[in-house]
Amino acid sequence: MKLLIGNRNYSTWSLRPWLVLRHFEIPFTDEVLPLSGPGWRENLAERSPTGKVPVLIDGELVVPETIAIIEYLADRYPDKPIWPVDRADRARARAAAAEMHAGFSGLRTHAPMNLRASHPGKVDLDSVARDLKRLEALWGGMLERSGGPFLFGAFTAADAMYAPVATRIRTYDLPVTDRLAEYVEAIYGLPAFQxxxxxxxxxxxxxDDDEIDVIQGRVPRGSLA
Known part of the structure; x- marks a missing residue:
């Protein structure tokens, strides 16, 4: 089984299924397809049916799209608690994953994942205020119900889906409650994430498209290389 991923520093969607595979000790290899440089789009188009990453290859089966990959892994390895064991919690976890897939556009646009960087104060808080408020309600409710340290007690696919958001909170020093800050630390403390x-x-x-200084016009494209 192989997972095609983008640059680890930036590729949020690659991180999510990779964490599931590694945390639940599912044997696999990975291959990085860089998201920049000469011919990178053409290379992706040759390797991925969607022209995007991640892509899971299992024998002759090719599965693109993060949630589809995670669901395939849950079906293929039913003994692994990739989703919560409790049926009601599974429904909550899947709803949270779907919300991440479809929402939080403010954070995605104005605070791109950048694991190498530290940019406190560079994100306009008004542009992400709505998303942060929703995170307080969503994460806070699940953590209160489970007792933590992860959204449903033990690490699940729901945490994998929100791990890139946790990195944004740290990279840009976004204001969150102590409960959410502890959750961010739990994500960073996960051996697979480390x-x-x-x-x-x-x-x-x-x-360049994922560098905040370029996005905000502080530095010209190509000057960070």
Whole structure:
């Protein structure tokens, strides 16, 4: 089984299924398809049916799209608690995952994931205020119900879906309650996440579209390489 991923430093959608695979000790290999450089779009188009990452390859089966990959893994490995065991919690977890997939556009647009960076104060808080308020209600409610440290007690696919959001809170020092700050620390303390982070810090690539200084016009494209 192989997972095609983008740059670890930036690729939020690649991080999510990778965490599920690694945390639940499912054997796999990965291959990075850089999201910048000469011919990168053409390379993706040749390897991915959607021209995007991640893509899971299991024998002759090719599965694009993060949630589809996670659901495939849950079906293929029913003994792994990828989703919560309790039926009601599974429904809550899947609803939260779907909300992440479809929402939080403010955070995505104005606070891109960048694991190598530290940019406190660079995000206009008004642009992400609505998303942060929703996170307080969503994460706060699930953490209160479960007791933590993860959204449903133990780590599940729901946490994998929100791990990139946790990184944004740290990278941009976004204001959250102590309960949410503790959750961010739990994500960072996960051994699988630490492994991903260590590899991300070694990457040489710069993707201008995900650099806040480029997005906000502080520096010209190409000047960070």
């Amino acid at each position: 492994e991903w982070l260590a590899e991300a810090l070694k990457e040489p690539w710069i993707v």
